[in-house]
Amino acid sequence: MLQPMDLADGRVDDNIAACEDGLKRLLNAGHAQPFLYAGNGHGAWEAVIANLLGPGKTVLVPGTGHFSDGWAEQCEALGAKVIRTPWMPGLPIDNQAVGEALLMDRNREITAVFAVHTDTASGITSDMAALRQVIDHTGHPALFVVDGVASVGATPIDMQALRANVVLGASQKALMVPPGLAFVLADEEALEVAKANPNPRYYWDWARRHSPLSYRKFCGTPPHPLLAGLRAAFGLIFEEGLEPMYSRHRLLAGAVQAAVEGWAQAGAVAFFGQVQATRSVSVTTIAMPAPHDPEALRTFVRERLQVSISGGLGPLAGKVFRIGHMGDLNPAMMLGCLAAVEAGFHALNVPHGPGVVRAQALLAQALRTN
Ligand SMILES: Cc1ncc(COP(=O)(O)O)c(C=O)c1O
Secondary structure, three states: OOOOOOOOOHHHHHHHHHHHHHHHHHHOOOOEEEEEEOOHHHHHHHHHHHOOOOOOOOEOOHHHHHHHHHHHHHHOOOOOOEEEOOOOOOOOOOOOHHHHHHHOOOOOOEEEEEEHHHEEOOOOOHHHHHHHHHHHHHHOOOOOEEEOOOOOOOOOOOOOHHOOOOOEEOOOOOOOOOOOEEEEEEOHHHHHHHHOOOOOOOOOHHOOOOOOOOOOOOOOOOOOOHHHHHHHHHHHHHHHHHHHHHHHHHHHHHHHHHHHHHHOOOOEEEEEEHHHEOOOOOEEEEOOOOOHHHHHHHHHHHHHHHHOOOOOOHHOOOEEEEEOOOOOOOHHHHHHHHHHHHHHHHHHOOOOOOHHHHHHHHHHHHOOOO
């Protein structure tokens, strides 16, 4: 029989410990300290802003699109000064611009570089190892903070190899858990910067949450169901194995890309991401300019075929649609989604080349056993 759980139940602590261990193992986080919050991705953003920045502090936010803009805006709303590098639609972070911005900062005022790994709006993944090298080459001491909301669990992030000082994320994407759990892993250097930072904070404060007592770790009631969910997700992740999980993501992304290449032959749709190697394994953004309407396509596949695809965010609203392919997905589910989109093209008279058959062929080739 299931036993009820209260705040003092040892199983709460077990779940918290399993989630912390799972995150550290998944991200090869070494001695970094995990912090879990009842919160979403914006909560994780606020946690790093509150601990590392504050009024008058400076942060460099490389342009990736909607999500770098959102993070930068949140930093400014909390009083920080933001230096942005330009966002080039369809392209990843401009590393040269990042290097130049760091070199210009002769007084070393930039506390951190806040980099979005996979921008979920553009569907583009920037190369974090290359960005690390750029920071190193400038000799700038800025902390390196990585937003892994859309990449943790879909593509490898090795916090120690990257020498990322902070990695943050949330439960609802490749970690397969409902929204509501945010996390931050902070290394010793980041914890030192936070310790010396007088910016007032309470809920997000790393020092206040640094405790073996579970209610302190959550500044109150822990979100039990989400912790139990994340623990179960780590069970699935480590049972599948990290490399097989990442290779499944690459395979499914490849199937989606094969379909988009086929559809694009008729000229009505196109990849938003201009460089094949930077198209994300988590989500594919597909441009569908006027006279065709991505929102009509979304409505058709949702209401008639019970398939959910996403729309454009920020400047891409009404101009693109997005197919998510991260987390608990298999090839048949992916083919179902692609077939629904293709049916939507037929229904709405959107010219398209053959897409689903190309995805089928790619999967058949990759999965054959002889
Ligand atoms: C890369 C990235 N960062 C941050 C966020 C913000 O997360 P949330 O919507 O959970 O606040 C998102 C949301 O999709 C995201 O994709």
